Amino acid sequence: xxxxxxxxxxxxxxxxxxxxxxxxxxxxxxxxxxxxxxxxxxxxxxxxxxxxxxxxxxxxxxxxxxxxxxxxxxxxxxxxxx
Amino acid sequence: xxxxxxxxxxxxxxxxxxxxxxxxxxxxxxxxxxxxxxxxxxxxxxxxxxxxxxxxxxxxxxxxxxxxxxxxxxxxxxxxxxxxxxxxxxxxxxxxxxxxxxxxxxxxxxxxxxxxxxxxxxxxxxxxxxxxxxxxxxxxxxxxxxxxxxxxxxxxxxxxxxxxxxxxxxxxxxxxxxxxxxxxxxxxxxxxxxxxxxxx
Numbered sequence: 280x281x282x283x284x285x286x287x288x289x290x291x292x293x294x295x296x297x298x299x300x301x302x303x304x305x306x307x308x309x310x311x312x313x314x315x316x317x318x319x320x321x322x323x324x325x326x327x328x329x330x331x332x333x334x335x336x337x338x339x340x341x342x343x344x345x346x347x348x349x350x351x352x353x354x355x356x357x358x359x360x361x
Numbered sequence: 362x363x364x365x366x367x368x369x370x371x372x373x374x375x376x377x378x379x380x381x382x383x384x385x386x387x388x389x390x391x392x393x394x395x396x397x398x399x400x401x402x403x404x405x406x407x408x409x410x411x412x413x414x415x416x417x418x419x420x421x422x423x424x425x426x427x428x429x430x431x432x433x434x435x436x437x438x439x440x441x442x443x444x445x446x447x448x449x450x451x452x453x454x455x456x457x458x459x460x461x462x463x464x465x466x467x468x469x470x471x472x473x474x475x476x477x478x479x480x481x482x483x484x485x486x487x488x489x490x491x492x493x494x495x496x497x498x499x500x501x502x503x504x505x506x507x508x509x510x511x512x513x514x515x516x517x518x519x520x521x522x523x524x525x526x527x528x529x530x531x532x533x534x535x536x537x538x539x540x541x542x543x544x545x546x547x548x549x550x551x552x553x554x555x556x557x558x559x560x561x
Contacts, residue, residue, distance in 0.1 A: 283514065285418035285471060288478040291425060329507075329514045330421040 286327065294326035298334050305338075374551075378533070386532040387524070391496035393460065396472035396485035403496075403530055410455040410553065411526040415502045417463035417517045418475040423538070425478075430542050431457050431523060432480035437546040455549065457483045462504035462519045464493040500524060500532070525549055529558055 286294065301322040304315035312319060323331055391403045412431055416424035435457050442454065457480050461467035464487055467475075472485030487493060497504055504519040523545065525534040533552050536545045 283512075285466070285475060287474070288425070291422075295422070326421075327419070327514060328510055328512065329419070329516050333421045333516060 283327070290325075294322075294330060297322040297325040302338060310342075381532055381534065384532070386500055387526060387530060389495070389499045391460075391486075391488075391499065392492050393486040393488040393496060394469055396469055396476050396487075398469050401484075401486060406456060406458075406526070407530050408528050409453055410528060410549070411458055411524075412455055412549070413458045413460065413500070413524040413526060415460050415462050415497060415500070415504065415519060415522070417461050417519070418467050418471050419463065419514070419516065421516070423521055427521060427523065427538070428459065428479045428483065430545075432483065433542040434523075434545045434549065435480050435482070437542060438549060441546075441550065454482070458486060459483055460486045460496055461493060462497060462502065463506070463517050464488060464490045465506075525552060527552070527556055 297318070301315055301318040304318045305312070308314035322334075326334070387403075389403070393401050395401045412434065414424075414427055414431055416427065418424075435455055438455055459472070459476060459479075461472065467485075467487050469487060472487055476483045476485040486496075488496075502520055502522075504517055506517045507515045509515040521538050523536040523540075524532055525536070525548075527533045533556075534548060536548070540548075
């Protein structure tokens with residue numbers, strides 16, 4: 280099967296825009312994906328599958344990073360500490 | 362205090378320069394093909410300053426961002442050059458280069474379609490898998506293709522670095538994602554002003 284050509288600049292920007300709209304929706308609804316289904320579908324339709332996976336991981340990473348910055352690092356053993 | 366700060370920065374730069382010289386990255390002569398189909402060796406660029414980026418056209422966000430940044434660095438340097446005027450011994454314009462880490466998909470045509478969205482003088486390079494790998498190795502570039510999905514698509518994980526090559530083809534400096542175009546342009550200008558060719 281012929282390999283898909285890489286997205287053009289227009290296609291990249293459409294993908295990023297759909298991603299940003301989806302993420303803004305998630306921000307407004309405390310990451311409740313069920314509240315953002317339409318935007319999720321739009322995001323998936325505008326971005327190559329590999330990019331969807333990549334951006335999903337990126338969001339997880341950004342959230343984790345934010346959590347570290349605001350809450351600090353709590354090692355698992357510290358769960359019982361006061 | 363400002364003098365001490367500048368002195369410390371100058372010493373840091375000198376140390377970094379020595380480390381880079383000792384590593385002597387970018388040896389060897391790559392043999393690639395540019396996005397017009399023309400054969401290009403590294404020696405073709407001797408006498409030119411080069412800013413080099415390794416990436417791939419299927420890259421989700423990092424490569425377009427870094428290539429736009431690269432384009433703006435080149436523009437900043439071009440503006441400074443035109444301000445200096447012909448009588449000041451203006452250097453040849455710096456050459457932006459993009460070398461693929463995904464030769465399987467990044468054909469000459471794929472590169473041609475990709476580079477036209479960035480600086481007009483950006484030259485894309487590809488070649489056989491072996492030639493591309495050799496070019497990456499010379500700069501110790503990290504590149505690892507991920508597992509393909511059901512439709513055969515994949516991403517390539519790779520180091521995100523802009524390499525500054527001097528007119529003798531050797532690595533003079535490198536810039537990560539966090540460096541702005543102003544910082545990079547300033548550093549390149551400093552290298553250009555203080556450049557001393559290696560003894561023959």
